[in-house]
Amino acid sequence: MKLDAKIPAGPLAEKWSKHKFNLKLVNPANKRKYTVIVVGTGLAGASAAASLAELGYNVKAFCYQDSPRRAHSIAAQGGINAAKNYQNDGDSVYRLFYDTIKGGDYRAREANVYRLAEVSANIIDQCVAQGVPFAREYGGLLDNRSFGGVQVQRTFYAAGQTGQQLLLGAYSALNRQIALGTVKMYNRHEMLDIVNVGGKTRGIIARNLITGEIERHSGHAVLLATGGYGNVFFLSTNAMGSNVTAAWKAHKKGAFFGNPCFTQIHPTCIPVSGEHQSKLTLMSESLRNDGRIWVPAKTEDAQAIQNGTKRGNDIPEEDRDYYLERRYPSFGNLVPRDVASRAAKERCDAGFGVNRTGQAVFLDYTFAINRYGNQEVNRLNLQDADEEKVKELGIAVVKEKYGNLFDMYKQITGDDPYQTPMKIYPAVHYTMGGLWVDYNLMTTLEGCYALGEANFSDHGANRLGASALMQGLADGYFVIPYTIGDYLADDIRTGAIPTNSPEFDEAEKAVIDRIQFFMNNKGTKSVDFFHKRLGKIMWDKCGMARNAQGLQEAIEEIKALRAEFWQDVRVPGNAESFNPELDKAGRVADFLELGELMCHDALHRNESCGGHFREEYQTEEGEALRDDTNFAYVAAWEYKGEEKPVLHKEELVFENVKLTQRSYK
């Protein structure tokens, strides 16, 4: 099968406009004859479901949470990028496009990224009209902040809860359609398989998580907006329920998986505190604007901190190593996420880490507090302010900017970050990889689309801050409503899709068989037991740094673990009622397959790019060494059962940007 990305011809800036004109339309009166299934109700899913329903399609939307509003987009903190140029600082669609391509280490499609930048401004308009309470200036106009890796202020935000506010906006649009009856919402439902009939995706099998009932739902197209798969690492900043199941089922039925090894490790998370840990918590990237990152320069100091005899404040200034400022003087603490994460790992691996575990670095606000304090002293004309007063004033400023994050840190760790430096460590945060989609967001399964984090398309090998929200909403509000019509237009005579076809029977049977297997398996170990082990393999061997040997080992270890899982997993309770252990078992079973694919992908990509760092491919200074001659392509994997997955390549053509080595020095 030849991959066709369906990228429109013509100049970059005209591709999307021309493409929209060339897409087939469905007459308004005919739209009500179609049913579209949307799985997942985060930013991409909720916005798509609402927008399609507004157009007149019948929509069935599914989420595993008890409300669409709880999808994990809600947890995004920092903001959303848009090329509005409200700050008059030279931003433009082209600059946003360029920053995103470069930030993604030249592994994303030009046309998609340009379109993303193009519609970014509309997103802000739409959200404001919906009543999203973005931060504003005193004049009543929208405020912006800056984010890592870029030199303009284009990030719109709502305190540290931008994801929540955007999702509530999309959710309100969705609610409006639910009330109108155009969207039928299925809460606490999990999609467990996808159904293809006659070469087209025609429905899903879902489980009602309350009653355990297995349901068949048919439609003319299925949209997967099911988010990322970071939970394959067990510990990540994803929600506990975030999973790959929907995407994986589509993959197993023929949708190719794009760049699965591209994982974003976020540098500023709260470190692991012990074996009991269930998830990791992100501290917004915005903290790097004012905080300075360091570790002790002397091993003996690091050890003293690790065994608790010294604290961060005990280390004198000259014995501290501000390693980001040292290595990257021009970007300093604001280097992109992948670079910052790797640098932290490098220091900790060298024995300079500061937690009990040695797996943490300091993020220090002493300087910011001091600087802000002195600013306040000047502003208020307090000539005789002593050190205490300066600190007090500085703390007040920091509190106003980052108070909620500092509170959260204190809540989780028990340490007061205003007094002692915070400890942070990188954690899995986002997956750039996902289902391969063409320009229309359709996967290689006809009629099956993937939106938002669930697809692979826009972020290349590394995502810039505040771009995930942008992409999710771009896909849902401004891309899929156009592109889906082109596909559905040919389906005008199809009519309602019956759910009693052999294909539905077969898919449902497979789902029920698997559930029955879990219920009847007389294993001895809980689902989490396996999930934690998988996570450890992935983190150690397919995490922040990878090498061929480790990846080969990981593949074997995962295979063995998978076999053990199927033999020894224990799922209590029954299948006819609310049973979270059963839900987890299905998800982990899929992670156990995905993990192996990720390792295959990481192993085959003999270069370092973005979040993918192969130890064999680095410069003398330890920076990522890209290989554009051999790897400037999207790796799209085809599922082959127990056999090795088959690689398909979509060559990336760069007509507008010049590929250069990223440098933040």
Place this chain on the structure above:
Amino acid sequence: MNLTLKVWRQPDTNSEGNFETYKANDVSEDMSFLEMLDTVNENLIEDGVEPVAFDHDCREGICGMCSLFINGRPHGPLHGVTTCQLHMRSFKDGDEIVIEPWRANAFPVIKDLVVDRTSFERIQQAGAYISVNTGAAGDANQIPVPKNDADESFAAATCIGCGACVAACKNSSAMLFVGAKVSQFALLPQGQPEREKRVLAMVNQMDEEGFGACTNTGACSAECPKEIPLSVITRLNREYLRASLTSKD
């Protein structure tokens, strides 16, 4: 530390429930409350007992999925904190902890500590939106919004819809929740065209769901993990009265 848990167990909505006592041993103070329950559940699974069902998802205090009435208070003893962000350092060795589900007619128990909060969904479907189709919006900076209004609207919009307000209220009233939603839109210029219709419809739905009336005890706001101010209820009252007097419908 070692703890004794008294946990509400209820197989499903229609069954009777009762308290079961479990031991939680070797609990680290760095654990979150839910991680403590995770370990209890791991032990239960090992013993062949069905684990305790509880709602949770993001575990960073924003999705609003987690609930739990802990020692007589929603989300436990701390102010402004969800259960998932509550850590065991708030407890001490030997403590007995009573864990109950949210209790309200409008939040029936699904299983153990899990309740059905779709009544909140229906209230929002009744009107917590601005009717603007995708693509119909003008430029975002066309309508300036005074910063104070935007900030107040945001403060109301931080509601995570967890239901702690209902759980805390002696009347199981949903006024703080509805007040937050109504306030968010009432404060913004974009929310004006549907202002009256919205509040009337949402209050009507709230009553139909079987929530109690507000008696201004303030327990909701005091227990709200997002510290939504009581003034959203005042605003809701005002909006409702205003709409009742002026609505053209």
Place this chain on the structure above:
Amino acid sequence: MSNFAKTFSSSLGKKLVMALTGIFLCTFLIVHLIGNLQLFKDDAGQAFNAYAYFMTHFTPIKVVSYLLYASIIIHALYALMITSANKKARPVAYAMQASNQNSAWTSRNMGILGTILFIFIVVHMGDFWWKYHNAELPYARYEISLDNPNDIQVSEVPYDANRLVHSEIVDPQAGKKIIISKDLYKVVQNAFQTWWYVLLYVIAMFALAFHLVHGFKSAFQTIGWNNNRYIPLVRFIGVWVFGLLIPIAFAAMPVYFFLFK
């Protein structure tokens, strides 16, 4: 249902009725207190009896008084309706509830406080209002010197069905004003000689204080007034005037009579 009826049958509408009747009752308390302060006048009850006559026979006041009775009944009935609906909103009670951690005792016990007040009002009206209107009370005859209004001679006049409740004659020759009125003052004086009766009044005034500490500001909350500028004033009045001053002044009356009369 008309829109208006719909408004008042909603949970918010019912609360609005509670708030409006409550505030009306609060304003009455002020009037009632000012009137009752006549009890402290050292005139053998002349001013008080004149006040009682005025309150019961001046038509606008009579109209208001019927509104008042209606308000009390509506306030109580709506309270019952709301309470019963609120009870239904939580069919299964919590095993453990730390309400004192999140709300004031008064705010959670308005029903109990209100019930005490209602019982008190019934007793109170039975003893004074009912007796004044229906019982065969003796009259007090006041002879007041026109030269010196503080020179008052009082004597008792037995009950006579044909006598006016209140009559005034000025006798310039004798230099006196003669007032004969139904002697409610005596009833008050007698009632407040009993210790347990005084105690009942004092307890009721405690209930009133707690009821209004929450009730007064709560009413404004329910009406939807929350401007930051005047809310502190409402709170101040709620606590200092309705929570302290008024109940203390009312409670002072039986105590004063018990101790000094």
